[in-house]
Amino acid sequence: MAKFAKKKDGDLPAVSTASLPDIVFMLLFFFMTVTTMKDSSLLVDNTLPNATEIKKLEKKDRVIYIYVGKPTQEYQKVFGTEPKIQLNDKFASVDEVGSYILAERAKKPPEIQNVLTTALKVDKNANMGLITDIKQQLRKVNALKVNYTTYEGNAFNNLQ
Amino acid sequence: MPRRKGAPEVNAGSMADIAFLLLIFFLVTTTIETDAGLDRMLPPMEPPENPPIIKQKNIFTVNINKNGQLLVEDNLMQLTELRTAATAFLENGADGSCDYCKGRRDPASSDNPVKAIISLKNDRETKYSTYITVQNELVGAYNDLRNREAQRLFGQDFTKMESEYLNPETPKSVRDGLKDKVKRIQDMFPQKLSEAETSTN
Numbered sequence: 001m002a003k004f005a006k007k008k009d010g011d012l013p014a015v016s017t018a019s020l021p022d023i024v025f026m027l028l029f030f031f032m033t034v035t036t037m038k039d040s041s042l043l044v045d046n047t048l049p050n051a052t053e054i055k056k057l058e059k060k061d062r063v064i065y066i067y068v069g070k071p072t073q074e075y076q077k078v079f080g081t082e083p084k085i086q087l088n089d090k091f092a093s094v095d096e097v098g099s100y101i102l103a104e105r106a107k108k109p110p111e112i113q114n115v116l117t118t119a120l121k122v123d124k125n126a127n128m129g130l131i132t133d134i135k136q137q138l139r140k141v142n143a144l145k146v147n148y149t150t151y152e153g154n155a156f157n158n159l160q
Numbered sequence: 161m162p163r164r165k166g167a168p169e170v171n172a173g174s175m176a177d178i179a180f181l182l183l184i185f186f187l188v189t190t191t192i193e194t195d196a197g198l199d200r201m202l203p204p205m206e207p208p209e210n211p212p213i214i215k216q217k218n219i220f221t222v223n224i225n226k227n228g229q230l231l232v233e234d235n236l237m238q239l240t241e242l243r244t245a246a247t248a249f250l251e252n253g254a255d256g257s258c259d260y261c262k263g264r265r266d267p268a269s270s271d272n273p274v275k276a277i278i279s280l281k282n283d284r285e286t287k288y289s290t291y292i293t294v295q296n297e298l299v300g301a302y303n304d305l306r307n308r309e310a311q312r313l314f315g316q317d318f319t320k321m322e323s324e325y326l327n328p329e330t331p332k333s334v335r336d337g338l339k340d341k342v343k344r345i346q347d348m349f350p351q352k353l354s355e356a357e358t359s360t361n
Contacts, residue, residue, distance in 0.1 A: 011166040012166065013166050013167050013168075013169055014169075016169060022180075023205065025178070025183075026182055026183045029183050030183065048197075049288065049292040049293070050292075051197070051198055051292055051293075051295075051296040052296060052300065053198065053296055053299040053300045053303050053319075054196040054197055054198060055197070055198070055199050055322075055323065055326070056196045056323065056325060056326075056327075057195045057196060057197065058327065059328065073279040082262075092318060103327075119195060120342040121347075122288050123288070124287070124288055124289035124292070125287065125288070126287075126288045126290070127284065127285050127286065127287065127288065128282045128283065128284060128285070128286040128287070128288060128291050129284030129285065131185050131288060131291075132282075132284065134227065135202055135227055135355070138202060139202050139203070139204065139205045140169075140205055142204070142205070144201050144202040144203075144204060145199070145201060145202075146199075146201075146202060147195075147197045147198065147199050148197050148198045148201070148292060148294075148295065149195050149196070149197035150196070150197045150198060150292060152196060155292065155293045156239070156240070156293065158229070158290065158292060158293045159239070159288035159289065159290065159293060160250065
């Protein structure tokens with residue numbers, strides 16, 4: 001009759017911890033796969049403009065990045081608030097862009113050296129003067145394929 | 161027989177399976193974010209030998225001043241009207257050789273889409289965001305026309321075909337099929353968007 005005998009109080013079964021390693025490994029793997037390594041930390045403000053007619057940048061190994069924007073809060077004391085160029089991990093002047101592109105190009109395997117794209121990640125508050133200077137530099141080293149990296153969104157939001 | 165112990169221990173043997181199931185689920189569904197933007201080609205530094213003579217009517221000039229105002233073909237224009245104006249210019253087809261154009265055939269505007277060139281000029285103090293918006297509208301004008309022709313010929317959007325063609329995950333057989341179609345549409349409306357050097361004053 002006592003098939004469903006009442007449990008005694010204070011007799012909690014121990015929770016098995018045998019699966020804990022699995023859970024931990026699962027989390028570990030998850031974060032391992034979704035984390036992308038940032039090659040360089042941003043020294044400049046980088047709010048990209050919006051555009052609708054965008055194309056994806058496939059094949060990350062064929063892209064050289066150039067960041068432009070005004071220095072972030074902590075660097076403003078030293079570098080001021082005018083937009084600056086960031087190459088890799090440091091600020092650079094316009095003249096250094098050409099040699100940077102050549103150096104980056106030399107690092108890539110020879111078969112893709114001709115198909116590299118330069119991704120310009122420019123803050124939307126920057127002025128075109130600096131961009132034009134960069135474009136001149138890129139033309140000098142024959143890096144003609146550029147991509148103005150943007151967010152996807154209504155382009156008219158840029159004007160506000 | 162009455163059970164003397166409390167609840168039986170839950171079998172944890174399958175926990176690992178569940179964990180791996182979840183792991184594989186996340187592995188498959190997570191895509192690492194890729195950057196996207198407007199692709200452009202800069203003109204080469206050396207001017208070509210014997211530069212072709214281009215008639216003024218085949219050039220659609222867009223000038224952006226430092227306040228972000230547009231001067232299109234010597235008229236002030238709102239940014240919102242730019243796409244329509246550029247589309248009308250591109251498919252004007254004044255010489256009648258373009259049988260797919262639906263333009264007005266205005267003799268004062270472009271001869272055919274192959275000859276039509278859009279020239280974009282900007283001031284050094286133009287805001288980058290304005291410049292991108294203008295670029296976006298001009299590329300949008302090309303894409304609108306290309307989409308229309310792709311819909312007519314192949315029943316799908318050109319932008320979709322192109323992104324599928326450029327995506328490395330698309331099987332090679334599909335890409336080979338798309339290659340000719342993409343090329344054909346591109347030849348109908350070649351993207352001739354010249355970025356003239358910035359005016360200095």
